[in-house]
Amino acid sequence: MDNNMDTDDVVVEDVAMNGSDGSDDSDNEEQQKRVYLPSIEKGLQEGEEWDYDSSAYKLYYAFETNQPCMSFDIIHDTLGENRWQIPETCYIVAGSYAEKAKENEIVVAKLTNLHGNKSAVPMEDDDELSDDEDDDEALGKKDAIMHAAVIPYFGGVNRVKSTSLGGQSNIVAIWNEKVKVQIYNLQNCIAAVEGLEGESTKHVKMDMERPLHSNISHTTEGFALSWNNIKLGTLASADNHGKIYITNMHEGGKFVTNLTPYKGHKSSIEDIEWSPTEESLFVTVSSDRSIKLWDSRISGKDACVCTVEDCHGSDINVLSWNKFEPLIVTGGDDANIKVWSLRMLHHKQSVAEFKYHKSPITSLEWHPTETTTFMASGEDDQVTIWDIAMETDCGKDEKEESLPVPPQLMFIHMGQKELKEVHWHKQIPGLAITTSATGFNIFRTINI
Incomplete structure (x- = not known):
């Protein structure tokens, strides 16, 4: 696991200007630092x-896999809910997108020895850090450890979604470029990872697994994939032809895909998500610029219970549903982020819009415990964290548009290239993981 903070993989927070006199004076150096706003400045x-700026993070690490992974998910573990115990441990599953189909992999990784950044913890919060952390400050920060199980996989992975079926049963769904949606049991991989020991990064190569289920009903590839968190074992997948298929788990753990798809979008469906509170409802966004709300209890064309057209200026890429x-929050090729109230969806007007990113939005996710907070990533190589409850402090005569950044923008994280996906850890408050063409970042900021 790489944890070197050079200028190619650091988080951009401050810009240090090199003094012409080469002085090491700390006061002079501090005066030469300023905050860099990538969407405002030309470069x-x-x-x-x-x-x-290490003081902006309670924790930050960077790590890489053998092949770049454009999609991943965080595996639910048995280490406890709502935890923050340094050093931390978490598990992920990721799928690669290599140049050659035969070079792809599914990676199940355990990330451990994740130590906090003491310079970011206020004095009154020192109890968050263990005695070992005090030693780390003197001896140098300990390297994190990645133990991984690697499964060979044929074809690039478009999307990865994991879920827990209760207890210690974890499965993953994979949308691949070979027009298949496949479901795998992760338990063998997790057991293999737990069997690895030592303080260095290690991996074990696994035999190719037989999927629990393969949905071959789609006629073209896609990216939209979502597990139902209320009706366990229910999976929705959608493709570039605008077709949606529902797969259900039956008695005995057998998965069956309904061969009759839902249809309604005029173009590719880019993202799909089940309601976090109603087991029959799901929402889709499409390159036709529309949002559609569906009721899976209804068959045929009547299953679409609400449509909002022209929601963005171009393709809608991603969505997230607040629990x-x-x-719901959506992001599009127009680089805009919009928040929609489902109670007012029929009015066809967003309740908030944020114009900060300069390139298409690639991923969005609401915070699992903070009601008004979400995270986004864009092709402008920025991860942004927002709080829609924040209001401007400017006077009545001053418009928000005149501010250098929206008041709702809480944090900007940089250092990765070609950002693809972002996720919050549901069991570790504030811990975020992001993936890109240049690897993964895992971090927790001081203000979330």
């Missing part, structure tokens, strides 16, 4: 460089 000026309030 670095001559003599400037990015500098990672606390009837809100």
Whole structure:
């Protein structure tokens, strides 16, 4: 696991300008630092460089897999809910997208020895860190450890979604470029990872697994994939022809796909998500710029119970459904992020819109415990964290548009190239993981 903070993989927070006199004076150095706002500024000026501000993070690590992974998910574990115990441990499953189909892999990884950044913890919160952390400050921060099980996989992986069936049973659904949606049991991989020992990064190669189920009903590939968190074992998948298939788990653990698809979009479905509170409802977004709400209890064309056209200026790429309030957030190729109230969806007007990113939005996810907070990533190589409850402090005569950044923008994380997907850890408050063409970042900021 790589944890070197060089300028190619650091988080951009401050820019340090090189002094012409080469002085090491700390006061002079501090005066030469300023906050860099990538969506506002045209770029670095001559003599400037990015500098990672470690005080902005309670925890930060970078790591890589053998092949770049454009999609991953966080595996639910048995280490406890709502935890923050340094050093932390978490598990992920990821799918690669290599240049050659035969070079792809499914990776199940255990990330451990994740130590906090003491410089970011206030004095009154020192009890968050163990005695070992005090030693780390003197001896140098300990490297994190990645133990992984690697399964050979034929074909690039478009999307990965994991779920728990209760207890210690974890499965994963994979949308691949070979026009299949496959479901795998993760238990053998997790057991193999737990069997690895030592303080260095290790991996074990596994035999190719036989899927629990393969949905071959789609006639073209897709990216939209979602597990139903209320009706366990129910999976929705949608493709680039606008077709939606539902797969259900039956008695004995057998999965069966309904061969009659839902149809209604005029173009490819880019994302899909089940309601976090109603087991029969799901929502889709499409490159036809529309949002559709569906009721799986209804068959045929009547299953679409609400449509909002022209929601973005171009393709809608991603969505996330808030588990606390009837809100969804969407992101599009127009680089805009919009928040929609399901109670007012028929009015066909978003309740909030954020114009900060300069390139298409690639991923969105609401925070699992903070009602008004979500995270986004864009092709402009930025991860942003937002709180829609924040209001501007400017006077009545000053418009929000005149501010350098929206008041709802809480944090900007950078350092990765070609960002693809972001996720919050549901069991570790505030812990975020992101993936890109240049690897993964795992971090927790000081303000979330």
